[in-house]
Amino acid sequence: MFLNNDKEYKGRIVGIIIIFFLLTTSCSLEDSELADQINNDNDEIVGYLEANNIDATKDNSGIYYEELTTNSTGTTVNNNDVLYILYSMRTLDGTLVEESSDSIAIPFYHNYQSVIPLGLDYGVQLMKNGEKFRFYIPSTLAYEEYNNTSFFGPFTNFIMDVELVEIKSKAEVYLEETEEIQTYLSQENLDEEGSIETDLYYKETQRGNGKSPSQHSTVTINFVRKYLDGTIIEQTNSSPITFQLNNNQAVEGLERGILKMREGGKALLIMPSRLGFDESLQVFPTALRANLIRDNLIFSSVRPFHLLYMK
Incomplete structure (x- = not known):
């Protein structure tokens, strides 16, 4: 994840699911x-x-x-x-x-x-x-x-x-996710390279020389979002996104990580689902998710209860 200077945000990356007609049978038919x-x-x-x-x-x-x-x-x-x-x-x-x-x-x-x-x-x-x-x-x-x-x-x-x-209860799921993060950090030799604060793993990979964001700053970032198995969910490539912090435009784990950074810096974040997209939306068949996102019928590319790796 790379933190840039400020620009106006044109969209939302919050993990709120909006379904136009799929969850209510009366929306698309008279x-x-x-x-x-x-x-x-x-x-x-x-x-x-x-x-x-x-x-x-x-x-x-x-x-x-x-x-x-x-x-x-x-x-x-x-x-x-x-x-x-x-x-x-x-x-x-x-x-x-x-x-x-x-x-x-x-x-x-x-x-x-x-x-x-x-x-x-x-x-x-x-x-x-x-x-x-x-x-x-x-x-x-x-x-x-x-x-x-x-x-x-x-x-x-x-x-x-x-x-x-x-x-399972959500509490049981969250506890297992905490243990899964610890296991992953140990396997990848990351457990002593970064810090964990309330289940959010943060590792600075390049220190920035600019100013630090505040709670309501508008920030522009490049990022790659993955599952822990390496599957890429979303990435900005050469088109960074801009949004305001503390305005329900980003998931909690991402915002907390950004607040630790300086302009020009890079960091690695690993977060449990409760700091990411939580229960999200499950789709059966699972392979149909990409079609529904393409057609603007759902807005979450992240599957429910999955740990996220962001860089």
Whole structure:
């Protein structure tokens, strides 16, 4: 991360998710059209179930589900839990859209605002830890008429096989992230080269000769944002960004790091999700995130509960 002189900021890098129509089924369809589409989706799903002699239960939300593996002693799902799932996602004609690795459970925040398709969030509410369900999700609880993708067409109904692997609280997630940062610093021989203040790792890599920013300074920076595995999420290249500190325009970890710098300086920051994009938004299929960002339907390129490396 490189700190430059001040300019006016033209955008926002805060990790606030804005979804125009994907999380509410009435935004992109008129009421009469929505009612027709709900009926069409239901007819298509019921037709599929009947044709394949499947006995599925309809939930009040509009999804259908089968209980594939039950666990009567498992922990129930509560609002604001962090859920880790293994999954496969198909269309009704059997086309595989995406499936997770057997060893990598995908997290998302359960609060009816943090996952697409919305029908999945309704579905997991019915599950216990260790159970496997199959959900039949109508398009009106998924992507509606969205078709700017090669993954599926407009008004697609989905089948999702979901195993609920683990349920955690945010506090448990944050504690594990602190431990993960410590392990990473030790492995990379960084633990004695920088400093940690309330879980934010800071290492000055080039001392600046200019002035230090204050709490409300406007700053211009170049940066590279990565996950700890080296995957680049975002970088400015030759187009630095400008924004005002303490104005909800940058995540807390970045702002705290900048306040330690001087103009012309460079630094390395490693931050837990709570100082970055926190629960963010989870997207299934995960590969669709880039399309939704491109089409200005979501504004977070960072997956939920991921540590960030910024330079």
